[in-house]
Amino acid sequence: MTILAQSNDENLSQILARYDHNPANLLQILREVQESQSFIEADSINYLSQQLGISRADIEGVAGFYSFLHLQPQGEYRVLFSDNITDRMLGSQLLMEQMCQQLWLQPGKVSEDGLVSINTTSCTGMCDQGPAMLANGRAITRLSHQRVQEIGQLIRNRTPVADWPADFFQVEDQIHRSGPLLDNQLTAGDVLRQGLLLGSKAIVDVIKESGLRGRGGAGFSTGLKWEACRNAQGDARTVVCNADEGEPGTFKDRVLLTRQADLVFEGMTLCALAVGAQQGFLYLRGEYRYLLEPLQDVLQRRRERNLLGNNILNQPGFNFDIAIHLGAGAYICGEESALIESLEGKRGVPRNRPPFPVTHGYLQQPTALDNVETFCSAALAIQLGDENFRAIGTEKSSGSKLISVSGDCPRPGIYEYPFGVSVKQVLQDCGAVNTRAVQISGPSGMCIAENEFHRKLGFEDLPTAGAFMIFDDSRDMFGVALNFVHFFAHESCGFCTPCRVGTSMLKQTMDKIAAGHGTRHDLNEIEHLDQVLQISSHCGLGRTACNPVLHTLKHFRPAYENRLKSLDFEPAFDLDGALARARQMTGRDDAGAHLKSEGI
Secondary structure: OOHHHHHHHHHHHHHHHHOOOOHHHHHHHHHHHHHHHOOOOHHHHHHHHHHHOOOHHHHHHHHHHOOOOOOOOOOOEEEEEEOOHHHHHOOHHHHHHHHHHHHOOOOOOEOOOOOEEEEEEOOOOOHHHOOOEEEOOEEEOOOOHHHHHHHHHHHHOOOOHHHOOHHHHOOOOOEEEOOOOOOOOOOOOHHHHHHHHHOHHHHHHHHHHHOOEOOOOOOOEHHHHHHHHHHOOOOOOEEEEEEOOOOOOOOHHHHHHHHOHHHHHHHHHHHHHHHOOOEEEEEEOHHHHHHHHHHHHHHHHHHHOOOOEOOHHHOOOOOEEEEEEEOOOOHHHHOHHHHHHHHOOOOOOOOOOOOOOOOOOHHHOOEEEEEHHHHHHHHHHHHHOHHHHHOOEOOOOEOEEEEEEEEOOOOOEEEEEEOOOEHHHHHHHOOOOOEEEEEEOOOOOEEEEHHHOOOEEOOOOEOOOOEEEEEEOOOOHHHHHHHHHHHHHHHOOOOOHHHHHHHHHHHHHHHHHHOOOOOHHHHHHHHHHHHHHHHHOOOHHHHHOOHHHHHHHHHHHHHHHOOOOOOOOOOOOOHHHHHHHHHHHHOOOHHHHHHHHOOO
């Protein structure tokens, strides 16, 4: 064995030891291997296969599923420009072209000297301070032509990313309106002390009476979920916090994890007390890699204060700890069962349901899974009491809601409101003018036009996971829908045929319309495709993939019809155009006229 190979094996051995040689930690192991090697080498896969008892094919299958993991060299510098619609509106495409020209390479390629690769990623979670990019996994915000020029020079000089100017990596919270969550001055441990006085059953009762519903958009009763998990049959229970907010336009969890990390972990530990769990995970999206060490510091501080670990707050048998698992660029892992699969070291493919995670979640044991904002709200409900919490918001939507505002407004950022705030009020507060449309809850949500701005955010009217994307009257809403359609086609996990093929067909149809070859027949086919996807898709991604097109068609149909030809049908492939050069070379130009006369 060479010295280099021995050194690599020692490094891999240390990584495996940190994760207890547990195959369920495969994704985290692969992530750390890549961080140490820049890509996952074949020899490393062989070593991991031997040590973990997992086949090479399975390891490669997991690595190939996540867009941030690579089995081939991607360069010393891996640059990913955010391709979210709001970043595009701020000029991200031109900035990427500028860097590609400066470094002499094409998007999606690795430079000939192996120095750098440049590509796009769906969304970096920095929609309020774009254009943004990731450089070797680290977020860089507020890109400009000057900043891109400077970054290109740093890459040419082979300056380590750790030595780049600190202001490149500055991520701001941008809170413009706060409320009971963001202003919370909770002392760490106070809610847990209240919870210990109440007891596990009473905690669940308070959460149920508070009316708290999940903040991920679906709005299921949090109290009922915790109760079902507590009552489920199983040997061990787990609490999971979903911090994989991959929906373009959403970044509220990023701010909560920065501003109120203790509140998040307090809510998770409270849940553990209520359901009887001893193990917890925070699943953090890969784009938030920069938050990993600060969050680990918060967890360690809580352990030192006896707020995590064994006999929490000196309560015998109250044992609970939290580990952070980092995602690796897979939007589908925001779906709860796909997230659990990823936690188990597998490809993030959604499970068949039922059974649901509350009875068969992590390692097929009862699991309480909620998102960042839900756990914060649960801690607040115990802190305030059910009546005081229910007094905030509306009858069917109690509490407050964080809104991630981005797009055409002078004050993008985070706004916290009691449920029931109107779209018009949010637009006024962020300074938006001449607004044509608002996309509520990201691409999978709802696009509303000016005549609906009186509507209110809440489960009674406009349920939302938090995204609030604004488009003024200068925007082409067909172009917006086109970007969203490309997003869904790219992020489909490929597990089920209806979604894998359907999102691709939808993308091809929209591209055909964009190229000027669309007809009314194509618009009708999109409506038919939506019906197929609604019935047969394995998970919500496929069922919502057509939403951007159908909603913009409803409100902004001229944006589509102005691109259509008058024919009832036109093929996407132009046979005459494809044969034109061949005819010229063979002197048979008259053949083109013949083809046209035959209607071919």
